[in-house]
Amino acid sequence: MYTAKARAVDGPHQPFHATEIKRRNLDSHDVLIEIKYSGICHSDIHTAHGEWGEVNYPLVPGHEIAGVVSDVGPEVTKYKVGDRVGVGCMVDSCGECENCRRGEEQYCHQGNVQTYGGVDKYGEPTQGGYSTHIVVTEDFVLRIPDNIELDVAAPLLCAGITTYSPLNHWNAGPGKKVAVVGMGGLGHMAVKIAHAMGAEVTVLSRTLNKKEDGLEFGAENYYATSEKETFETLAGSFDLIINTVSAKLDMDAYFSLLNLDGSLVNVGAPAEPLSVNVFSLIGHRRSFAGSLIGGIRETQEMLDFCAEHNIVPKIEVISADQIDEAYTRVLDSDVKYRFVIDVSTI
Known part of the structure; x- marks a missing residue:
């Protein structure tokens, strides 16, 4: 021993x-x-x-x-x-x-x-x-x-593989609009990786406090979710949303940001259950999924990708x-x- x-x-x-x-x-x-x-x-x-x-x-x-x-x-x-x-x-x-x-x-x-x-x-x-x-x-x-x-x-x-895996699985890349919910340990990696894959990246954070960092990491856009007009402005905008926060969110509000056939993938894991109105999904054939590491x-592929792209x-x-x-x-x-x-x- x-x-x-x-x-x-x-x-x-x-x-x-x-x-x-x-x-x-x-x-x-x-x-x-x-x-x-x-x-x-x-x-x-x-x-x-x-x-x-x-x-x-x-x-x-x-x-x-x-x-x-x-x-x-x-x-x-x-x-x-x-x-x-x-x-x-x-x-x-x-x-x-x-x-x-x-x-x-x-x-x-x-x-x-x-x-x-x-x-x-x-x-x-x-x-x-x-x-x-x-x-x-x-x-x-x-x-x-x-x-x-x-x-x-x-x-x-x-943090690297938890965000790389869903971005890889849901084919983030050129021509795809990807939103990242949260700009913490997971979120900032999701921004960097999605940008390196060639996607157009938007950060959805509670405030604009980290906007400068988000843009530096590769996001094209940065919005505050505490502002009601954010959800009106971005309605139907995204092919893929990666939710990195471990908090109870209004999921239906975030589903409204997905376009036809868009997917919201949870990698954050709140301790309490999330509530979902199924009509938020079926109206535009949207998907709600999860991903684990x-x-x-x-x-190993992720590590090599990060090495190649200096992430x-x-x-x-x-x-x-x-x-x-x-x-x-x-x-x-x-x-x-x-x-x-x-x-x-x-």
């Missing part, structure tokens, strides 16, 4: 504290990663606060992991010591169901194994990236391109002692645009 330093939380709304956790010995296809940086995702906060169901505390969150391979199992062929690698939101799946065989492990019929808050094939609870080391089977390790620094690579493993193959998140690097403060600031929308923990401070 390997001993790793970590930061854990013991219950909802409890402060993080320093601790040590055990990582399993390397199995034949396992990779030991020395973690350098770990991003903070809003999902970490929902889970740590117990908002998405029962949590097995103590919990070490973190599924935006970037580091370096420090050891490999005897049958590992994909990685070697010293490789720059990442780990995202899942660390295993059944590998045998139809979805896994299609490279869509996030939709595994048996349920994928979450990087933290899950149970691995050995029956042990999984703990995440707010730690110095992690052991992951090689098939769920990603290669980080050389021209992407490890600190900015970390959020790509969740991406498979391992698509995640990285805008981040603020913090020490491990600042995690609680960072959680508060995320909830207050006081971050531009993703916190990343310097794991050397753990």
